[in-house]
Amino acid sequence: MEIKTFSTLEQIDPAVDLGAVAPPLPEICFLADFAANPPVSPPQIIEGVLHQGCKMILGGTAKSNKSWCLLDLALSVASGQPWWGRPCTKLPVVYINFELHPWALAERLNALCAARPDCKGLGRSLALWNLRGHNADLTLLRPKLEEQLAKHQFGLIILDPAYKVLGNRDENANGDIAGLMNEFEALAQKTGAALVVAHHFAKGDSTGKSAMDRMSGAGAWVRDPDSILVLTPHEEDGCFTVTSILRNLPCLPEFVVSWDFPLMKVASDLNPDALRRPQGRNKVATDKEFMEATISEDGKTFTKIVAEAKNALNMSTSTAKRALNRLISAGLVQNSGGLYWAKVQKVHMP
Numbered sequence: 001m002e003i004k005t006f007s008t009l010e011q012i013d014p015a016v017d018l019g020a021v022a023p024p025l026p027e028i029c030f031l032a033d034f035a036a037n038p039p040v041s042p043p044q045i046i047e048g049v050l051h052q053g054c055k056m057i058l059g060g061t062a063k064s065n066k067s068w069c070l071l072d073l074a075l076s077v078a079s080g081q082p083w084w085g086r087p088c089t090k091l092p093v094v095y096i097n098f099e100l101h102p103w104a105l106a107e108r109l110n111a112l113c114a115a116r117p118d119c120k121g122l123g124r125s126l127a128l129w130n131l132r133g134h135n136a137d138l139t140l141l142r143p144k145l146e147e148q149l150a151k152h153q154f155g156l157i158i159l160d161p162a163y164k165v166l167g168n169r170d171e172n173a174n175g176d177i178a179g180l181m182n183e184f185e186a187l188a189q190k191t192g193a194a195l196v197v198a199h200h201f202a203k204g205d206s207t208g209k210s211a212m213d214r215m216s217g218a219g220a221w222v223r224d225p226d227s228i229l230v231l232t233p234h235e236e237d238g239c240f241t242v243t244s245i246l247r248n249l250p251c252l253p254e255f256v257v258s259w260d261f262p263l264m265k266v267a268s269d270l271n272p273d274a275l276r277r278p279q280g281r282n283k284v285a286t287d288k289e290f291m292e293a294t295i296s297e298d299g300k301t302f303t304k305i306v307a308e309a310k311n312a313l314n315m316s317t318s319t320a321k322r323a324l325n326r327l328i329s330a331g332l333v334q335n336s337g338g339l340y341w342a343k344v345q346k347v348h349m350p
Contacts, residue, residue, distance in 0.1 A: 045077055045156055045194050047087040048249055050227045052155055055184055056196045057162070057222075059215040060231030064240060066198040069231075069264050070158050071095065071112055073196065077156050078126035079119035084242070084257060085266050091155025094127040096145075098164035102130045111262035127152065137167025138183040146190050154193045159184075162197040171217035181224035231257070233276040236318060240264075241272040270316045285313040290323045291332065291342070299339030 042052040050056050060066050076083035080090025097105055105128065113119065129148075134141075149157070159165070162180075169176035188195045199215050215221050215230070222228060228245040238259040244252040254272035257264045285293070293312040294305045302324070309320040324340065327333040334343050 043089050044249075045089050045091060046073075046083060047089075048252060049086060049229070049244065049246065050194055050196070051248060052089075052091070052194050053188055053192055054194055054226035054248065055181075055188055055224070056194065056227040056229070057199050057215070057225045058196065058229050058231070059199045059201065059221075060240065061201045061233060064231050064233070065259055065264060066200075066231070067100065067160055068108065068112075068262060070160050070196065070198060071108055072116070072263060074126055074156070074158055075112055075116055075119040075122065078122050081116070081118045084255075084264070089155070090125070092125050092127070092153060093156045093158065094129055094149070094152070094154045095158045095160070096129045096131060097160060098131050098135050099161055100130075101132060105130065108262065115263050127154070135164040137169070138165040138180060138187075139167065141165060142183055142187055145187065149187075149191050149193075154191060156196065157187070157191065157193045158196045160198050162199045171221075174218040174220045177218040177220035178224070181220055185224075234270060234272075235274040235276050236267075236270060236316070239267060239270060241275060271314045271319075273314075274316075274319065285315060285323075287323055287326055287330075289313065290315070290320070291327060294320075295327070295333055295340065295342045297342050299337075299341045301338055302340065305340060 042054075044050065045052050058066055058070060073083050073088075074093045074095045075081070077088045077091055078093040080088060082088060100108070109128075113122070163171065165183075166176075166180065169180055171177060184195055184197065199217075199221060201215055222245065226247045227249075230243040230245065231240040232243065233239075234241050234256055236256075236258070240257050240259075241254055242252075242257055243254050246252075256267045256270035256272050258267040258270070290309060290313065294300070294308045300308075302321075305324060306317050306320045309315040309323070310317075315323070324333065328335060328340075332343055333340055335341075
């Protein structure tokens with residue numbers, strides 16, 4: 001058998017090299033004909049976020065519980081229950097797992113089902129496909145995926161994580177990632193399902209970048225998907241600001257989610273702008289600003305201080321509590337009997 005070899009100057013599309021033939025192109029359609037028979041928009045699987053047949057990326061830092069979030073999404077869609085407060089259309093879901101051991105996946109699902117008693121009747125609406133150890137270039141893997149998926153009518157395919165199907169692609173090369181996105185698109189088109197994948201942030205501080213530039217690698221990661229949800233670390237431990245980048249729907253107002261094992265829950269009392277930043281630059285307000293806005297020489301209750309901090313500085317209860325404790329430790333605020341007041345600085349006369 002002859003083995004084909006290519007020089008380093010030759011650029012070979014893996015799909016073409018494997019003998020793939022592009023499908024025929026649709027006919028050109030004039031506006032009059034298009035308007036006479038306009039396409040109907042598909043159902044929104046996640047209201048305000050994702051249509052059936054479209055692609056979505058959930059991006060976040062390493063160990064930001066992205067897989068937990070996607071498993072929670074799988075339960076929500078399979079049962080028709082809300083996810084992060086967004087109504088979901090009930091559709092069959094398949095979760096394709098490339099990373100977790102089957103026993104680890106089972107433990108996570110048990111914990112999630114116990115925490116989500118509203119998600120019922122999942123036995124025939126949620127499917128699991130454990131492919132850890134079968135990671136391969138998606139170009140090679142897709143025909144096998146399509147063969148199995150064709151036996152079912154899934155409305156949502158979750159593929160976790162994306163880097164496991166890169167093959168020899170460079171995640172920083174636009175051409176390589178554009179090719180990967182074409183494979184995702186072909187899978188969505190072939191199955192008619194929405195496709196959701198997880199992707200990671202670049203290393204280092206990401207808060208100085210726009211939300212769409214925080215994910216690692218080439219720009220095609222963010223240019224191609226129809227919907228992107230970005231999880232950026234919040235100043236509160238275990239919390240993340242969620243930013244949406246949507247092609248077909250209005251972008252959502254930013255909101256915060258908080259990790260409460262085994263769920264990521266919406267934390268409506270937290271300020272989405274309070275991102276975690278290095279070198280102590282993560283405060284919504286400086287301690288001096290907090291002091292001026294909330295503390296006086298007359299005693300105030302903690303409840304009143306928190307209310308004033310929220311109104312004046314858009315500060316959450318937990319952030320206000322931390323600021324207050326810092327000022328007490330510094331000796332600038334005194335407290336007794338449930339009241340807090342500014343310590344009067346003595347003036348030494350010459």
